[in-house]
Each structure stands twice: as structure tokens, then as C-alpha cells.
Amino acid sequence: MRRSHSVRALSACAVTFSLLTGCVRHVPPVETPPLDAQTLARIQDWEDSRSLGDGELVSLAGRASDAWVRARSLRALARIQDPATLETVLAGLKDAEADVRGEAAFAAGEMALSWEPLLEAELTSLEAVLLEAERSESDVDVRRTLLDSLGRLGTPGAVTRLAERMRDGDGALAGRSAQALGVAARVRGAAVAAQVPLASAEALLAAERPVDARRGGAYLLSTVKRPQALAALRRCLGDEDADVRALCAKGFGDVGGPEDAVVLGRLLEDPSPRVASEAARSLAKLAASCSAPCTAVDALDALSVRAKRVARGMAPPEAAGDAKTTVETLARSAEGHPLLALAQQGLPDFGRPVFESLRLALADAERGAASDVARADLAWLDCRLAAAMDRQVGTLKEVLDCGYGHIPEPRRLALGLREVALSKGKGGAGFAVKYLRNPDARVKLTALEVVAARPVPEAAAAVRPLIEGEDTVVAGAAAATAGQLKDAEALAAVEALAARVPQTPGDLAEPVAGALVALQGRAAEPRLREWLEHPHANVRRVAAQALSELTGQRVRSTRVPQSAYTFRPQAAPARAGLVFRTDKGNITVRLDVDEAPLTSGNLHALARKGYFNGVTFHRVVPDFVAQGGDPRGDGEGGPGYSIRCEMTRRPYLRGTVGMALAGKDTGGSQFFFTHAPQPHLDGRYTAFGEVVSGMDVVDALLEGDVIREVRAVELAP
Structure with a gap:
């Protein structure tokens, strides 16, 4: 996962030693040995x-x-x-x-x-x-x-x-x-x-x-x-x-x-939006494997009822008259998840009428929406469906005018380009070249995805300048794209970018390694072998993988102590919690300061600095995760440093809080909440807390929902 409970106790350590020991919560025996x-x-x-x-x-x-x-x-x-x-x-x-x-x-x-x-x-x-x-x-x-x-x-x-x-x-x-x-x-x-x-x-x-x-x-x-x-x-x-x-x-x-x-069509009306989301996703997959007419597509028409319910009678949580109203409000917002799941999965060309029908239902609902929250949800879902339609044809059209005027153009373009990059057999990416010159980094980044997926020679000249840009995320993606284009003229810029990898290992190592292999072949081997000794584990991993592919023989890096790379924030208090304030309500998280002191302390410190205020939940996958904490808003950003992984024995259950990664020891500020148990994440991504209230708010989140404020609090035992 880009920036993915203790079972037994480690010790009966006192809170004073929690940062030093990294221990888990434990009820001490009557006779506790001295530590x-x-x-x-x-x-x-x-x-x-x-x-x-x-x-x-x-x-x-x-x-x-x-x-x-x-x-x-x-x-x-x-x-x-x-x-x-x-x-x-x-x-x-x-x-x-x-x-x-x-x-x-x-x-x-x-x-x-x-x-x-x-x-x-x-x-x-x-x-x-x-x-x-x-x-x-x-x-x-x-x-x-x-x-x-x-x-x-x-x-x-x-x-x-x-x-x-x-x-x-x-x-x-x-x-x-x-x-x-x-x-x-x-x-x-x-x-x-x-x-x-x-x-x-x-x-x-x-x-x-x-x-x-x-x-x-x-x-x-x-x-x-x-x-x-x-x-x-x-x-x-x-x-x-x-x-x-x-x-x-x-x-x-x-x-x-x-x-x-x-x-499956009947499950679209399941009382749990998570179940309905999986039904919608499965119907979309079935549709992709059948020819028109297709009953799987016909069944999806039932989602138009949900589209109308997203906004019906909706009021902002802060204006709700009682707890029951607030619950109903959030439930209506969560109704959007099956539509989001369908848009993310996509439909074959003959399923286009379903998208058109859903967008008409959303537009109908938007005209009678009772709150700004509802209008924002409806606008984003409309753009999500519009982008899925653009994926069908392989070019931008519907996203150019989606969202009822509520979604800024850069966000619409980035969404559409990312979806179009997933198009199969839809011709070249000549139309995307002009977006490589867009001033918004998100647009440039997604335009590069299109060009990399559907290479056209005329894109090379527009890609080269991006390799030399200040934005290292865009530069790395441009280098990788130059490799896909087999653009020999970009090699000098890629080599110059490779020299920056030691200073920015999180953003550059993987795309630059791929570009070097594509453009230099075996000549890239000396530099990659140097990377095997880099203090950052992810750089060593990338180098070993690239060398293994390049040489046809298994290459393994060595462990390198990284004392100069040590990062240890001030310990969070023993009962530390965070309250995430959103327009849909508050989410309260209990941090696991015993078992994951570094990760908990890092998020606690960032929250106290106001780092998350105004940052969005940039990724929501129904029945999987809601992910936020990226100041860029495109899933590629962080605080400017990386923290080490603290793998814990806390399983990923519903409401577990985890640290997003791009490789070993690449955590930063991006976190995620799980909607449901995710056993395949256990032990792979640092689990460092749990949602103790506001899970209904987590269920109601959609991409683009803003974190207005994160407050550090002390929770009851």
C-alpha cells in the first residue's frame, strides 16, 4: 500500500519506559521481575x-x-x-x-x-x-x-x-x-x-x-x-x-x-454499504466477462435508487437535532460507496448506459440536496462516474464538465487522466501530451501515467524537461516514463536525477532504477551496486531487485546500520488519542503508544503542529480503507522524512489505524483506517491504533473529504 493488538505481552513495563521498550499492553503478574x-x-x-x-x-x-x-x-x-x-x-x-x-x-x-x-x-x-x-x-x-x-x-x-x-x-x-x-x-x-x-x-x-x-x-x-x-x-x-x-x-x-x-443485484440493497459495495464491484467484474446484453449490467440499474438516497433529506451533522438524525445523515453519505466501488472497477463499453443513468440520478439528487456535504458528495461521485466513462473511450471528455461546478479543474483532470491510463487498446496517448505542461503537479503526474501506459514518440520531448524539475515525485515519474519510451536523449537527465537518490530515497529510488535499467542496461550495474550499501532499506531493496532482473541472478543487499538516519520523536502520552474533525463528524483514535511508540509519537507530534489541518482523505476504497495524511493530495507526499516500520502483532480489524508505505521504512504522514478486517496487511504495515468512536464517519468518507483539524487528546483508560 502506498503512502497499507497485541496477542501476547512483551513486558510489564511502566509507562515511563514505553518509548524505550516498545512493549505492548500487559496486565502484570503478582510478582513482576525488575526491568x-x-x-x-x-x-x-x-x-x-x-x-x-x-x-x-x-x-x-x-x-x-x-x-x-x-x-x-x-x-x-x-x-x-x-x-x-x-x-x-x-x-x-x-x-x-x-x-x-x-x-x-x-x-x-x-x-x-x-x-x-x-x-x-x-x-x-x-x-x-x-x-x-x-x-x-x-x-x-x-x-x-x-x-x-x-x-x-x-x-x-x-x-x-x-x-x-x-x-x-x-x-x-x-x-x-x-x-x-x-x-x-x-x-x-x-x-x-x-x-x-x-x-x-x-x-x-x-x-x-x-x-x-x-x-x-x-x-x-x-x-x-x-x-x-x-x-x-x-x-x-x-x-x-x-x-x-x-x-x-x-x-x-x-x-x-x-x-x-x-x-448480487439484491445485495445492492443490503443494509451494510460495505456489502453493497462488494456486490457492485463483483457485478462490474461479471459484466467485463460477458457480452451484451448482460444481466450483470442490468442488475446495476438498482444503484440509481442509492444515488438518490445519498442526498435525500440530508443535513450536516453539526445541524442535526439528535443522535438519530446524525446517524441517518452518515448512513446516507455511506450510500455513495457502492457507486464509488462501481466507478473504480469500471464497466465495458456496453455498460455505458448504466453510468449515464446513475449520473442523471445524481444530478436529480443534487438539485434537491439539503446540505453542502451532500452536494460535495454528489459532485465527486458524478466525476468518478464521468472518469469511468472516459476510461471506456480512452480519452478525456466527460470529466471536463463534471461535478456541477463544485470540483476544481486540476482535480477533475487528474482523476480523468488516472482512469484513462487504465484503458486497454484505446490507441496512443497523444492527447495527453499537452497536460504534461499543466502547472498542477497532480495533472502532470497523471498525464505521465497515460504516456507510460500508452507510449507515443511525440511525448518524449515534453517528458524530458520534467526529469529536471524541482518536484521529485514528478521528476521520478518522468524518468520512469522516459524509460518506457526508450528515449536515449533523456539518459543524461536520468543520470543527474540518479545522483539525487541518496538525498530523496523515498521518491526516486524505484522509478530511477527502472529508467536506468531501461536506458543503460548492464551499464547501470555499477551505480545500482553502490545503492546496495545505502543506509535506507528501500534503496537497497530496489537496487537488489533491479540487479536481479538485470543480471538474471539473485542479488541480495546487506543490512546497513543507519545511525545518521535515526528519527525519534517525543513520546506520546500513555493514553494518547487523536480526534479528526471532518464535515461529516469526528473520528477518535486511540494510539498504541506501547507497541508502536515511534509511529504513534510521529503522528501525535504532526497533529500538535497542525500538519493535518486542511489535508484530505485522498484515497477511499469501499470495504477496504480510507487513507489520508498527504499534503500533496495525490498519494505521493509526506512530511519530508521517513520513519522506520514498527511491525506489531495488532491485527487489521475493522477500524484499525495503519501507516501507509512505499517499501520498508518509508512511513511518514500517510495513514489509513480499515473498513473491514484485512488479514493480508497484518505484519506488513505498522498497525498503531484503533478507532474508538466515529466509525460511522469513517464509513461515510469519500475521496476529497477534508480533515479540518486533528486534536491531540488524552483518552480514558
């Missing part, structure tokens, strides 16, 4: 600088007399992700203390998920030890973590074991195994999906099963993309749990047929 604060501080320092402390950190993880120190050291190794420490991590799975084994199990999963993949021999070793540990583990919490790690590993042996555990009589463990198999299928692809025993997954969907088991089964069936799962998916569309219904509706998009359009 060695100096040792814990050293561990935090090593973690921050991505150092092994000349072997001391590894030694503490394996041989410290204090179990809390061993556990904290293993957490640091999980975050550093150095393959050289794999043996120590695996040894921790045999520790006498369950808390230590739990941390070792988590660290093993993080190794499996490493941004720079493990070698085949390392994966084999990891599989063997994890399987042995899972077979003999008696602690339920540790066993759950081991199942999660097997899912992240996704090797044949891991998949076989998880399939066995799905038949376990314990519904919770069976559901957890199914979820882990779903993650493996997402990470490893069709080879894993083909091995899943569908009968075991279907059995988890029985009404008498616990909700966690049903969710695990639905998650797996929606992920494997096998037609044999259709019968079970049809049955679980009536589940009482919205998350289960949404997952089952999602599964139809990849394996359903025209005969499923009727039942």
Missing part, C-alpha cells in the same frame, strides 16, 4: 538504527536470563529482518517461556514476509522448524501466531499443515487456519489456491459455527478464485454477519456467472 531499563534502551537503539549491536542483540535474543529481554530482542529482530538472524529466531521457538515463543513465532512470520525475499534454502529451513513448533505447541496464543506465520510463508508444507488444521474441532483454530491459507493464496498465488480443500472451508460457513470461523472460511473462499467454491459462496450471502456477506459477495467477481447477477 533492566538500560538493556531495554540499548535494544531500542539497535532497532532504531537497524543494527545488531556487534552481535549483542542476537546474543540477548537467545541467551538473556530475563525472558522479557529475550522477547523484546526477538521483536527487534522481527523489525530488522536480517536473514543472518534466522537461526536465532527459530531457536526462540523452543524457549521455555510462552511469551518468548510467541515473539519468535511472530518474528519467523516477519522473515517470511520480508520486503527482500528469503532464499529458497532459508524458506526450507523456516518451514521445517515452524512445522515442528506448531505440531508440539501447547499454548493457544502461540499456536495462533504460528498458524499466521505459516500462512505468510505459504510453502507447500505450510499449506498442507494449514489445510489439516482447518479440520480441527476447535472452531477458532480452524478459522484462523483458513484465514492464514487465504493470506498464503494472496501472497503466493494460484499454486497455493489450487491446494486448498474447499470442503473444509465450506464447513466453516455453517450457521452454528462461531463468527471468527465463518469469517475465516469466507475469506479463504473469496481468495482462492475457484469455480468449485460458488455453491458455498451463494449460501453464505445470507449470513447474519456483514463481514461474511461482504467476503462472499467479493468472491463472485472472479468465479461467478451471469446467473449470479440476480442475487
Whole structure:
């Protein structure tokens, strides 16, 4: 994801030591051992600088007399992700203390998920030890973590074991195994999906099963993309749990047929907009696989009713007379999510009348809208649908005059160009060349996306000057586009930009590496090998990946301590929270200052400076995330520095707050709220808080909604 709860305790540390230890919330035993604060501080320092402390950190993880120190050291190794420490991590799975084994199990999963993949021999070793540990583990919490790690590993042996555990009589463990198999299928692809025993997954969907088991089964069936799962998916569309219904509706998009359009059409009226959004998205996918006339398209006509409800009787939350009115107001705003999901997914050409019908319904609603909030929602949804229509034809037309005059031109152009870049077989991008000279960076950036996707020689002359511009995001995209165009005349500018990578690694490393490989070939190898020693982990990862592609041999970077790159904000208070004020209401977040002190402290400090005031939620994907915190508004911005990842054991549930990334240790100011559980994000993106009130506001957010203010507050225990 561009800028993607603790299970066991790390220690019984006092709040005073939370920044030093990075520990998780824990109810201390009656006899709490004294903490060695100096040792814990050293561990935090090593973690921050991505150092092994000349072997001391590894030694503490394996041989410290204090179990809390061993556990904290293993957490640091999980975050550093150095393959050289794999043996120590695996040894921790045999520790006498369950808390230590739990941390070792988590660290093993993080190794499996490493941004720079493990070698085949390392994966084999990891599989063997994890399987042995899972077979003999008696602690339920540790066993759950081991199942999660097997899912992240996704090797044949891991998949076989998880399939066995799905038949376990314990519904919770069976559901957890199914979820882990779903993650493996997402990470490893069709080879894993083909091995899943569908009968075991279907059995988890029985009404008498616990909700966690049903969710695990639905998650797996929606992920494997096998037609044999259709019968079970049809049955679980009536589940009482919205998350289960949404997952089952999602599964139809990849394996359903025209005969499923009727039942999915009925789900467009589901009381949960998240379920309706998945139904709309699946209907759009089914439409793409059929020829006109298509029942999947016909079913989407039902969305026009939702379009009218977005605005009917709507009043701003601050003007609401009572709590019931406010809830109804937000529910009407959330009605827009199925329309947004449809626009994001797109329809084939013969589905154009559906977009036209929906836009007419929105225009009708806009004329009678009762508030500025409603008008803004309707205007943006109109432009979203207009952009989807422009994607159908491969050029800008509808977005040039969408939004009833409420959406500024740069925003309309950027939206339309980004959608048009997704067009397939729609001719060249000559029309987009003029937008490369637009003064707005968002427009230039999306015009580059069009040119890169549909290269035309006449674009090269307009792309070259952008490589030398001050905006590093645009410069990087221009370099990548020059590579796509095979423009040899751009090489000098690309090389000059490459010299800036050490100072701006987050924005430039990946696009510049791609451009160098495209324009220089093997001549780019010396510079890329220099990058293997860069202090920033993401630069090293990009260089290793580029060199592997360039040479045809697996290249791995080395770990580089980054003391000069250390960033540590002031610790947030023990009960720190943030209140996000929007025009649709307030969202209150509790920060996890114990387990993610760096990430929490960073967002807390930015909020106190007023950094987020006026920034938008630039990305909303229904039933997935609402993402904000980018001052640029295009998903490419940040505070001018990067923070290190703090992978935690907090799962991504509904309302979890996570840090968006563009690679390892590239966090900054972009955060996201999850609409529903997202197991594939667990352990990959730092989870550092939860929404404690205002989840209905999160559900009602649309792209462009403004964060008026973020206040730092102290929450009750």
C-alpha cells in the first residue's frame, strides 16, 4: 500500500519506559521481575538504527536470563529482518517461556514476509522448524501466531499443515487456519489456491459455527478464485454477519456467472454499504466477462435508487437535532460507496448506459440536496462516474464538465487522466501530451501515467524537461516514463536525477532504477551496486531487485546500520488519542503508544503542529480503507522524512489505524483506517491504533473529504 493488538505481552513495563521498550499492553503478574531499563534502551537503539549491536542483540535474543529481554530482542529482530538472524529466531521457538515463543513465532512470520525475499534454502529451513513448533505447541496464543506465520510463508508444507488444521474441532483454530491459507493464496498465488480443500472451508460457513470461523472460511473462499467454491459462496450471502456477506459477495467477481447477477443485484440493497459495495464491484467484474446484453449490467440499474438516497433529506451533522438524525445523515453519505466501488472497477463499453443513468440520478439528487456535504458528495461521485466513462473511450471528455461546478479543474483532470491510463487498446496517448505542461503537479503526474501506459514518440520531448524539475515525485515519474519510451536523449537527465537518490530515497529510488535499467542496461550495474550499501532499506531493496532482473541472478543487499538516519520523536502520552474533525463528524483514535511508540509519537507530534489541518482523505476504497495524511493530495507526499516500520502483532480489524508505505521504512504522514478486517496487511504495515468512536464517519468518507483539524487528546483508560 502506498503512502497499507497485541496477542501476547512483551513486558510489564511502566509507562515511563514505553518509548524505550516498545512493549505492548500487559496486565502484570503478582510478582513482576525488575526491568533492566538500560538493556531495554540499548535494544531500542539497535532497532532504531537497524543494527545488531556487534552481535549483542542476537546474543540477548537467545541467551538473556530475563525472558522479557529475550522477547523484546526477538521483536527487534522481527523489525530488522536480517536473514543472518534466522537461526536465532527459530531457536526462540523452543524457549521455555510462552511469551518468548510467541515473539519468535511472530518474528519467523516477519522473515517470511520480508520486503527482500528469503532464499529458497532459508524458506526450507523456516518451514521445517515452524512445522515442528506448531505440531508440539501447547499454548493457544502461540499456536495462533504460528498458524499466521505459516500462512505468510505459504510453502507447500505450510499449506498442507494449514489445510489439516482447518479440520480441527476447535472452531477458532480452524478459522484462523483458513484465514492464514487465504493470506498464503494472496501472497503466493494460484499454486497455493489450487491446494486448498474447499470442503473444509465450506464447513466453516455453517450457521452454528462461531463468527471468527465463518469469517475465516469466507475469506479463504473469496481468495482462492475457484469455480468449485460458488455453491458455498451463494449460501453464505445470507449470513447474519456483514463481514461474511461482504467476503462472499467479493468472491463472485472472479468465479461467478451471469446467473449470479440476480442475487448480487439484491445485495445492492443490503443494509451494510460495505456489502453493497462488494456486490457492485463483483457485478462490474461479471459484466467485463460477458457480452451484451448482460444481466450483470442490468442488475446495476438498482444503484440509481442509492444515488438518490445519498442526498435525500440530508443535513450536516453539526445541524442535526439528535443522535438519530446524525446517524441517518452518515448512513446516507455511506450510500455513495457502492457507486464509488462501481466507478473504480469500471464497466465495458456496453455498460455505458448504466453510468449515464446513475449520473442523471445524481444530478436529480443534487438539485434537491439539503446540505453542502451532500452536494460535495454528489459532485465527486458524478466525476468518478464521468472518469469511468472516459476510461471506456480512452480519452478525456466527460470529466471536463463534471461535478456541477463544485470540483476544481486540476482535480477533475487528474482523476480523468488516472482512469484513462487504465484503458486497454484505446490507441496512443497523444492527447495527453499537452497536460504534461499543466502547472498542477497532480495533472502532470497523471498525464505521465497515460504516456507510460500508452507510449507515443511525440511525448518524449515534453517528458524530458520534467526529469529536471524541482518536484521529485514528478521528476521520478518522468524518468520512469522516459524509460518506457526508450528515449536515449533523456539518459543524461536520468543520470543527474540518479545522483539525487541518496538525498530523496523515498521518491526516486524505484522509478530511477527502472529508467536506468531501461536506458543503460548492464551499464547501470555499477551505480545500482553502490545503492546496495545505502543506509535506507528501500534503496537497497530496489537496487537488489533491479540487479536481479538485470543480471538474471539473485542479488541480495546487506543490512546497513543507519545511525545518521535515526528519527525519534517525543513520546506520546500513555493514553494518547487523536480526534479528526471532518464535515461529516469526528473520528477518535486511540494510539498504541506501547507497541508502536515511534509511529504513534510521529503522528501525535504532526497533529500538535497542525500538519493535518486542511489535508484530505485522498484515497477511499469501499470495504477496504480510507487513507489520508498527504499534503500533496495525490498519494505521493509526506512530511519530508521517513520513519522506520514498527511491525506489531495488532491485527487489521475493522477500524484499525495503519501507516501507509512505499517499501520498508518509508512511513511518514500517510495513514489509513480499515473498513473491514484485512488479514493480508497484518505484519506488513505498522498497525498503531484503533478507532474508538466515529466509525460511522469513517464509513461515510469519500475521496476529497477534508480533515479540518486533528486534536491531540488524552483518552480514558
